[in-house]
Amino acid sequence: MIIDTSKTIAYKCSSCGAFQFINISLFEMSSKKESSFTCRCNGSSLVIAREGLNDYRIVIPCIGCGTDHIYLFGRKELVSGEIHVLNCPKTGMQQCFIGNDEDVREKLDSLEKEFDELIDTLGYDNYFVNTQVMFDSLNIIHDIAEKGNLFCECGNNDIELLLLSDKIYLRCKKCPACKIIYASTNEHLKNNLQTKHILLVDDGQSLDIKTNESIVKKRDGK
Ligand SMILES: [Zn+2]
Ligand SMILES: [Zn+2]
Numbered sequence: 164m165i166i167d168t169s170k171t172i173a174y175k176c177s178s179c180g181a182f183q184f185i186n187i188s189l190f191e192m193s194s195k196k197e198s199s200f201t202c203r204c205n206g207s208s209l210v211i212a213r214e215g216l217n218d219y220r221i222v223i224p225c226i227g228c229g230t231d232h233i234y235l236f237g238r239k240e241l242v243s244g245e246i247h248v249l250n251c252p253k254t255g256m257q258q259c260f261i262g263n264d265e266d267v268r269e270k271l272d273s274l275e276k277e278f279d280e281l282i283d284t285l286g287y288d289n290y291f292v293n294t295q296v297m298f299d300s301l302n303i304i305h306d307i308a309e310k311g312n313l314f315c316e317c318g319n320n321d322i323e324l325l326l327l328s329d330k331i332y333l334r335c336k337k338c339p340a341c342k343i344i345y346a347s348t349n350e351h352l353k354n355n356l357q358t359k360h361i362l363l364v365d366d367g368q369s370l371d372i373k374t375n376e377s378i379v380k381k382r383d384g385k
């Protein structure tokens with residue numbers, strides 16, 4: 164019988180927002196007091212430290228709330244075939260997956276698939292100032308809407324969503340109210356993650372955006 168003791172960790176870098184893969188064997192984890200893994204952007208690191216004989220402490224800087232989160236694992240938990248999904252306790256954002264390589268990649272693939280579908284819908288991937296932040300922000304708005312927390316001051320909840328390169332423009336289909344959600348920097352993403360309700364108000368600043376200009380549909384034939 165062969166027991167695979169290596170684990171794959173995928174964590175969302177707090178600096179660039181991309182998932183970074185780490186492959187580590189339990190043997191490696193127990194032989195070192197502390198291992199640190201830095202994202203290829205050099206902006207953040209995940210640290211795994213041994214705690215006593217059988218426990219591990221994983222410290223991950225969080226893109227969602229800006230603090231470090233500490234997760235404790237027993238060796239048994241890590242060896243088990245389960246996949247562990249670590250969520251930011253403040254914003255609920257999925258920030259890390261730990262498990263067998265196949266399972267972790269599958270999780271990430273399904274996240275990426277959604278991402279690719281968005282890119283496909285829009286035609287090309289350099290439309291947005293920051294595609295990752297735009298994608299995450301769209302998901303946040305989607306979650307807020309699903310919980311029934313996206314509505315207009317007029318009582319309507321039939322909201323139109325337009326994507327611009329650096330922001331998401333929400334407008335009421337029944338009145339002039341609107342709301343702009345910025346989505347081009349990690350700072351914006353942090354703000355959006357903290358948003359629980361979106362209320363559209365008519366402050367007389369409604370942008371004159373034509374749908375066909377903001378949602379670009381173009382393929383460059385490749
Ligand atoms: Zn990074
Ligand atoms: Zn957090």
Ligand SMILES: [Zn+2]
Binds near residue numbers: 337338
């Ligand atoms: Zn309205």
